[in-house]
Amino acid sequence: MSTTTSKKLNVKTGMDTESIKADILSHLRYSLATDIETANKKEFYKSVVLSVMDRLHDSWLNTQKEYREKKTKKIYYISMEFLIGRLLDNALVNLNLEQEFRDACKDLGYDYEEIRDIENDAALGNGGLGRLAACFLDSMATLGLAGFGYGIKYDYGIFKQKIHDGYQIERPDDWLRFGTPWATTRPSVMYPVRFYGRSVPYTDEDGHLRFKWENTQHVYALANDIPMPGFRNGVVNNLRLWKATSPKSLDLTSFNQGEYINAVRDIELHENISRVLYPNDKIFVGQELRLKQEYFLVSSTLQDILREYKQQHDDLRDLPKYVAIQCNDTHPNLAVPDLMRILMDEEGFDWETSWDITVKTLSYTNHTVLPEALEKWPVSMLRNLLPRHLQIIYEINKRFINKVHEHFGDDVNRVRRMSIISEGEQPSVQMANLGIVGTHKVNGVAALHTDLIKKTIFRDFFEMYPERFTNKTNGITPRRWLKQCNKPLADLITSEIGDSWITHLSDLRKLDDKVNDKKFMKKYSDIKQQNKERLAAYVKENYGFELNTKAIFDIQIKRIHEYKRQLMLAIYAAAQYNYIKANPDAPVVPRTIIFAGKAAPGYAMAKMFIKLINSISDKINNDPDMEGKLQCFFLDNYSVTLAEQLIPAADVSEQISTAGMEASGTGNMKFALNGAVTIGTLDGANVEIKEEVGDENIIIFGLTVEGVEELRRSGYSSWEYYNADKALKQVIDQIRDGFFEPDHPSLFHTITNSLLDGNDYFLVLADYPAYAEAQKEVDALYSKPDEWFKVALYNTARVGKFSSDRTISDYATDIWGCEDQLNKGREYQGS
Ligand code: Z16
Incomplete structure (x- = not known):
């Protein structure tokens, strides 16, 4: 391409608000045959994206050309x-044109967020x-x-x-x-x-x-x-x-x-x-x-x-x-x-x-x-x-x-x-x-x-x-999973240590020193609160349900699978319900448990888990005795976009697969980066997250890979665990006897049968007591906010290893x- 044409192109693809506005208007008219008076939001969105594309095309062609030539x-x-x-946010962040496009939209009478949300x-x-x-x-x-x-x-x-x-x-x-x-x-x-x-x-x-x-x-x-x-x-x-x-x-x-x-x-x-x-x-x-x-x-x-x-x-x-x-x-x-x-x-x-x-x-x-x-x-x-x-x-x-x-x-x-x-x-x-x-x-x-x-x-x-x-x-891109999805935190970090972390995530280690900086810690914890409130507003608007933003936001979001053990968190939710019912005056640390995830259409057990979670949620959320103490909510249609809203709002990250079954996990990394505390098994990349953040900054429980092997070899009997733990037995009995689904009391028999007569292949009962103990640790830590946010910050500061930039460098080399x-x-x- 000659310099003159590329100069001409650059005039058309200017990087200032005015030329962006001109391009959006031009695309409305000449690409979409409409205009600013008659266009609807979808058309406006399309013109915005076409204007972003204009600003990518030269680099796109030049990059390919350079690869060819060299x-x-x-x-x-x-x-x-x-x-x-x-893709819109990502492209604008990478082009460094967020503000210009925001302003251009505004000047043309549209709110950027509203336009962004048009994209499927x-x-x-x-x-x-x-x-x-x-x-x-x-x-x-x-x-x-x-x-x-x-x-x-x-x-x-x-x-x-x-x-x-x-x-x-x-x-x-x-x-x-x-x-x-x-x-x-x-x-x-x-x-x-x-x-x-x-x-x-x-x-x-x-x-x-x-x-x-x-x-x-x-x-x-x-x-x-x-x-x-x-x-x-x-x-x-x-x-x-x-x-x-x-x-x-x-x-x-x-x-x-x-x-x-x-x-x-x-x-x-x-x-x-x-x-x-x-x-x-x-x-x-x-x-x-x-x-x-x-x-x-x-x-x-x-x-x-x-x-x-x-x-x-x-x-x-x-x-x-x-x-x-x-x-x-x-x-x-x-x-x-x-x-x-x-x-x-x-x-x-x-x-x-x-x-x-x-x-x-x-x-x-x-x-x-x-x-x-x-x-x-x-x-x-x-x-x-x-x-x-x-x-x-x-x-x-x-x-x-x-x-x-x-x-x-x-x-x-x-x-x-x-x-x-x-x-x-x-x-x-x-x-x-x-x-x-x-x-x-x-x-x-x-x-x-x-x-x-x-x-x-x-x-x-x-x-x-x-x-x-x-x-x-594995790793995750810090652009999408911190800079884009948690702008307040990204901006705070940048104002403290500069923005080199965006491409050198291990630079976040510089935040380690901030744990004793009261002013910084206040800002850090305020951002978490602000993110929780943003999520609550979203849930209120879309589901009419009010999340308690004073509670621990305890989140498990991933595909629904027996090995990932959503069932264990559901049992914990029911056990908390039982505890609060039995001890109405006992102090409890308030919790809001949030699930999201899809089940494969042919996976009957996973689909039954979804129904069970919803039944338990109904029981909890409709009981006035739970008010201010316990909530449980299943958000439908989990997606990348939903993850971008949920992860910055999480206090607790649930990574509780049966040891040896989750190859890596990557959600675990996204949560830790955004300052959630992991409750997890020694499985997949949790092991390496623990090595990075330190044993005191992650809550590990349950059987190890060797423990699982040993238990199976020595003859595991789920009945023994069922009989040994009163709270656990009560919940399983309730699930089996229709407590959560009175109109169809036998509905969950496939679940309870797999746990008891089926001998619980995924060892939910074997790990449950340790899990319940670990959740008590979560409560205790959360009750001391200063301690809690220190742990949270150590997570943000120390998970640089899990940038996909590092992963890709390793592939490139080896x-x-x-x-x-x-x-x-x-x-x-x-x-
Ligand atoms: C999948 O998402 C994964 C594995 C697989 O065989 C099929 C699908 Cl669709 C996941 C692993 O479960 C997860 O642990 C891992 O982090 C991810 O692949 C990326 O490696």
């Missing part, structure tokens, strides 16, 4: 989920895994890494949750109904993705046996790009989301009328591939449409990567030097056989060369040890849908099993455990095994989790390939081989 190594983060949430969340993810991908994009751009996200542009994101009579109801999330101004469709970037057909052998000119994948059907993947700006560094990376479109070459002239209508109707069938996000969290459901989605993502992304690569390089054997591909969980692991297929069938390489390139280019992240979550695609389904890939997988497995024999001798059980193909009634492809064999690095997401995968699910593989396993403790790109002078140095 032949920068590119990092591709492939993920079925990107839970990016709203881009909720293209289930939970932690998808949100992690979003934080990583923010950090890659902020660190100036050439990092690109690749995913699917689902028409429908995670379902909208409503609560009817205490039950979860799912509604479609039609987030694209009015389009999104953030995504740019790129007609020039479209690839065919093939399915079905068969693998046909032939002999090439050199007499080698080769294979062709023939008679396939195809759909097209069309690129939609969303800009990912770094924090005030001029970098704008890209999130490319693929939309499925039908083959364009329908020759409609040869059809008679009926065939024509049918052909047009069939377009929809092709487009169904990118229709909807599967709403399952940690349960593998072997649906063919999901497998199609996974291959659709992998195939289009690899075609795009290789096309780009070939424009700049001529030898594919250098691919690992210039490209790193990270698979977010096993969902994109068909990249292993697909890259092999491309290199052999299309590029003419032999097996060994192709394998070397593939393994060195790819790496895979594991996010859970729960066996029911691991993907195992039936061989029969793959044979039908991707016959050539299945053939390659069989060959990978054959060669791998030979290596296993070389390494371990004839150990049939080990071979059976390690085989990529599991034999049996329904032979299937173990996608995790494929990921370990076919990539150079496998990482866990917290220290404890990585230790566990080495010792349990991937033990055999660890013994064979110890150098492949590595830990990369997995992606692009550490040279870090800190190339583009980073924000503070002001």
